[in-house]
Each structure stands twice: as C-alpha cells, then as structure tokens.
Amino acid sequence: MEKKSLLILGTASHVGKSSVVTAICRILSRSYRVAPFKAQNMSLNSWITKDGKEIGIAQAIQAKAAGTEPTADMNPVLLKPKGDRVSQVILLGEPYADKSAGEYYDSIEEMHAVLKGALERLWKEHDIIVMEGAGGAAEINLYERDIVNIGTARLTQAPIILVGDIERGGVFASLYGTVALLPEDVKKNVKGLIINKFRGDPEILRPGLKQLEEKTGIPVLGVLPYFKLRIPSEDSVSLGDKEASNTENSKTENEIEIAVIRLPRISNFTDFEPLEGLVKVRYVDIDKELGNPDAIMIPGTKNTVNDLLDLRASGMDKKIQAFKGKIPIFGICGGYQMLGRTIFDSGVENGVEAEFEGLGLLDIGTRFGAYEKRTIQVTKKVNGHGPILKSIDGEEIKGYEIHMGVTDSNRAVFGDDGAIDEEGLVIGTYLHGLFDNGNIRNAFVQYLYEKKGLEYVPEEIVSESDAYDELASVFEQNIDMKKLYEVTGI
Secondary structure (H helix, E strand, O other): OEEEEEEEEOOOOOOOOOOHHHHHHHOOOOOOOOEOOOEEEEEEEEOOOOOEEEHHHHHHHHHOOOOOOOOHHHHOOOEEEEEEOOEEEOOEEEEEEEHHHHHHHHHHHHHHHHHHHHHHHHHHHHEEEEEEEEOOOOOOOOOOOOOOHHHHEEEEEEEEEEEEHHHHHOHHHHHHHHHHHHHHHHHHEEEEEEEEEEOOHHHHHHHHHHHHHHHOOEEEEEEOOOOOOOOOOOOHHHHHHHHHHHHHOOOOOOOOOEEEEEEOOOOHHHHHHHHHHEEEEEEEOOOOOOOOOOOOEEOEEEEEHHHHHHHHOOOHHHHOOOOOOOOOOOEEHHHHOOOEEEEEOOOOOOOOOOOEEEOOOEEEEEOOOOOOOOEEEEEEEEOOOOHHHHOOOEEEEEEEEOOOOOOEEOOOEEEEEEEEOOOOOOOEOOOOOOOOOOHHHHHHHHHHHHHOOOOOOOOOOOOOOHHHHHHHHHHHEEEEEEHHHHHHHH
C-alpha cells in the first residue's frame, strides 16, 4: 500500500487539533495501521512509553485510539517550560538540555533531522500517519524556524485540514486569515476546513460557510458540536477552562470539593481529571484563599524547589499544614517531594547547592544529586495503611514515573514507592496516573462521601476504548467523511 499522511493544523492553540487527530486515528484504525505524529510539542502533561521514553500525553492518547503502542517517534521533540523563558528539551523521549527559546532555535536544523528520522521509522510500521500541528499555523514570524507546522508540511507534502474554534469568536476571519497568510507551497495543500466547538443549530452558519468556501476555494468538511471529551487534557490552556467553570459554580453545602494547588510550574494536572465527574475539583492559585476543601492535592511541577519557595512566600504552605489530620492531603511527584522534611538540591533544580525545608507533613527527605530523570511505567501493590487504603490492601495499581530526585521513605504506600503518615491521611507518591486506577479512585471518593454522611455509588467505568469510539462517532456524524476521503486521498 502507498504510504499516506494527513496533517491537521489549527488557527490557534486549543482549537481542537488533538481531538480531531484522535478521532481520525480511531476511524482509520478500523482498516489501516495508523500512527499519530507531532514533530514538536510544548506541554505540561507528558506520558511514559513502555521503554521509558517521555512524550506529550496527546500523542499517547492518539496512539491508543489508533490501536498502536505509543513510541518516542510519535513526538520526537517535547518542550517542558521551566520558567524564565527556559524549557527542558526532551529529544526522542530523553532529556537533552535546558535551553532558552533563542538557543533552541539556533539548533533547529538538528531538530529537523530528528523529526525526519522519526517519520522514516514510523513509515516502516504503519500505513497512514496522522500528524498534528501546534498553536496557530500562520505564525509568520516563525516560518523559517518552524518544524511542527510549516516544517512538517514542507517535509511531507501531506494534505492539510485546518481547524478553527467558533467558541472563541471570529472563526470565519481566523480560518480565512490563516489560509491567506500561509506560504504558497503550503497553502496549495490545504484541502478542507473544520469548525469546532459549536453550540447551536449548524443551519445558522450555512450562509457563512458558503461564503468561506467561495473566498478560500476550500470546502468546509463540517461543523463539530461542543462536546465534553472523556480523554485527558493536553496543556495549560485547558486549565483556564477548568478555572472558568469553578468560578461560575460555587460549592454547595453537601458538595464534596477537592482543592488542587495550582503551582506556578504545575505539570501533569491530568492526574486529577478522573475525579472530576465524581467530586468538584477546584484549582487554587497559591496567592488565593484555600477555603474549606474536603481534600487537598499538591500536583507535579517542573521545578520542585522554586515552587516550594513560591508556596512559602505566598503563605499557602501554612494554609495546607493547618489541615493535617483533618482531611486527606495527597502529593504527587513534585508535590510528594514538597510534603517531606527537607529537599537537598545539588544545583540541579535551583542552580545553587542548598537544603530547603519542606512542608514537614511526611517523614521523608529528597535529594537532587544529578541531572537525571527516572521515566518508567510501573505496577505496584497497595500497602493498605490508614482509613482510605485499608479496603484495597494488597491490590495492584498501575502508573508511571517522571521525576528527578531520590526520596527516602520508611513507610512506603505503593510497593516500594511513596510514603504515608501515621493517621493515613497524608499520602505522597511518584506515580502519575494514580486516580486512573478504579480501586484507588473509588476508595478515596468513598472515604470522602462517608465523611460527609453521603452514600457513594461507584461510577460505571468508561473504558478508554469506549471514550475513543464515542469521539469517533461524534466526528463521523458531523463531518462529511466521503468528502474528507476524497479531498485528502487517504
């Protein structure tokens, strides 16, 4: 079979490129060997492959939707912002260097070679590669340095579908303007337009769709409705949606609320998304009021030491400590490290050798001794100490680790991982994906419900496969699939 590809570009960030790629991967996987691909990803949320490589979580989701194992070739360059205009560059799943934007772009030719090699390896195992751009495609200041939109388009000469978000307003102008600003050699490959996140009757848009087609000469393939995705979020833009929702809905008397501390350098906040349908999850900036939550979560971070210092400077540390022994306090990854007595940094985190006082809620200490990252998928057994975990003592859970630093603990909570206090209410772990495990999720939520005198009925588990099929179905119902196949040749 002829090797085929498709490139999904967007008019801006968060317009729905990732979900469109996920849906198409699912649909095409019924007949072909399909792989997702994103040359360069800047994301707060990452995933660990079976061979211990770190990639953007979106490409892992897309690979699962396609029925193939996620690999580093699907996201050869991952940028993880660390603050001060510096990002950690993950190259083919391995930490490469911390670079400023200028330093990174100085090495762009090397990045071109990396993505070309990744694509060649993917072609050997797959029939179709469904590729995703990043941000807005018409970043005219970056055309000569861009590897993920223009670079991928030129390297592959793939047919392009352009996605716009109507919820933000100005969707016709953004689609038309993006097409108009694309370089001619890329513009000729734009074969279809999609409007995403529409709330209402699509017939209202009909006159505008016709004019858009006339002005661009490109068919509109369909209008996707606003749809609650049941797959993890890709990046920080999604946090804005969560905060807007929390602002609109105040806590009711019997409502159970979990406060997630929004650290300045937060990462992998997808750890808490499995709880969102069961309780209210509120993200709290460190300079805001913590309120009276039923549980507190301290998430991962791209810089544990600096976020700990910011936590102290804001006074949020004292607010968290005041809840010890009263409500559950979870720390995951960097949040786990902060829960301890001390953090020793040899200069890896903060540039200077020093020891820092932690929150003192767990009897542990962490040491950053080298610029080395542990990235691995793991299966552990629950050590059922305390009121939350006693009901699932000895049961297995799965997760993945992405962290620097080594932590000592004499009261492990999951196999040889993590720690728990004497009361069993403060729990720390390196395991991302913790609440993806139904046994942990239900044990935790059951405890919160019982504390409030409420009855908890464990939720019906929606499998990953069902979530992908649901997304694919919505796509097929609202997109002219015959036209899509016709114009793209896939």
